[in-house]
Structures are given as C-alpha cells and as structure tokens.
Amino acid sequence: MDARQPALSALLFLVTAMLAACGGGSGEGLDANGRPIAGGAAPGALAADFGSIQDHVFTPICTVCHAGGAAPQGLRLDAANSYAMLVGVPSSEVPAVLRIAPGQPDASYLIQKLEGHAAVGSRMPFGGPYLDAATIDIIRQWIAAGARS
Numbered sequence: 001m002d003a004r005q006p007a008l009s010a011l012l013f014l015v016t017a018m019l020a021a022c023g024g025g026s027g028e029g030l031d032a033n034g035r036p037i038a039g040g041a042a043p044g045a046l047a048a049d050f051g052s053i054q055d056h057v058f059t060p061i062c063t064v065c066h067a068g069g070a071a072p073q074g075l076r077l078d079a080a081n082s083y084a085m086l087v088g089v090p091s092s093e094v095p096a097v098l099r100i101a102p103g104q105p106d107a108s109y110l111i112q113k114l115e116g117h118a119a120v121g122s123r124m125p126f127g128g129p130y131l132d133a134a135t136i137d138i139i140r141q142w143i144a145a146g147a148r149s
C-alpha cells in the first residue's frame with residue numbers, strides 16, 4: 001500500500017523464521033518455567049529412594065519456595081542441598097526435632113509438616129495442594145529404611 005510495506009513484510013518474515021527456529025531448539029525439553037523436564041516431572045513411578053523423592057517431590061514441588069538464600073527456615077530442597085539440610089539436622093521451628101531422623105518417620109519433622117501435625121507453622125507444601133497419602137507413605141518408607149542418600 002505505501003512505501004513501508006516491503007520493510008514490514010521482511011520484518012514479519014524474519015520474526016516467523018526466528019519463531020520456527022526456536023520451536024526445534026531452545027524450548028525443547030523445558031517445562032513452563034523454563035526448567036529441564038528431567039528435573040521436574042521425572043519419568044517412572046516414585047520409589048522409596050532419595051533420588052526418586054528428589055526428582056518427583058522436592059525439585060518439582062518444594063523448590064518453588066525452598067531454594068536460594070531466601071528459602072523458608074533456611075531449608076533449601078534443591079538437589080545440591082536437600083540431603084545435607086535434611087538428614088540428621090535439627091529443624092529450625094522445633095530444634096528438638098530432627099528434620100529427618102533416620103529410621104524414625106514419626107519423629108521426623110519433615111513428615112510432621114507433610115501430614116500437617118507439626119507443632120509450629122503450616123502444613124507443607126505451604127498453601128497446598130498437599131501430597132497424597134501414598135506419596136507421603138513412600139517418603140516414610142525411605143526414612144524407615146535409614147534415609148540413605
């Protein structure tokens with residue numbers, strides 16, 4: 001129509017080409033938050049071992065809040081930190097209770113928080129949706145068996 005038309009067409013072509021290039025590249029294998037799908041919705045069923053619980057629960061659900069310097073109660077649950085911050089470590093809210101007491105799921109603050117009967121604060125994940133009983137039971141089994149890494 002006017003003199004700008006060819007330039008506009010060229011721009012549209014360029015944008016379309018860039019979007020097409022992205023489709024086969026950078027967006028692949030990432031979830032809606034841009035995180036690798038492997039670390040989020042892990043393949044396979046949840047099993048009673050640390051790696052599986054990390055991949056199915058801690059990383060996709062808990063690290064929304066429990067990560068970085070501002071993690072609630074200083075509890076970071078990303079794969080690099082969670083084990084060392086949980087197993088055999090006193091909770092911040094009730095220091096007499098370990099976050100995870102190996103062999104003792106009932107005495108583990110993490111379980112008390114997941115089931116909603118801890119002495120302090122809210123049920124986890126904060127604000128819900130909460131983990132179903134089957135998922136909590138598998139975490140209980142891992143703790144009962146010694147909470148090995």
Ligand code: HEC
Nearest residue numbers: 061062064065072073091092093110113121122124125126
């Ligand atoms: C929406 C943010 C949010 C999510 C998601 C969340 N938490 Fe929390 N968490 C908090 C906050 C805030 C606190 C401190 C206040 C409280 O306890 O209610 C907390 C406290 C805790 C504590 C107590 C730590 C201590 O040492 O006293 C544990 C254990 C815990 N969370 C575990 C989890 C686990 C496990 C998950 C994932 C299944 C999870 N949280 C998901 C926000 C969150």
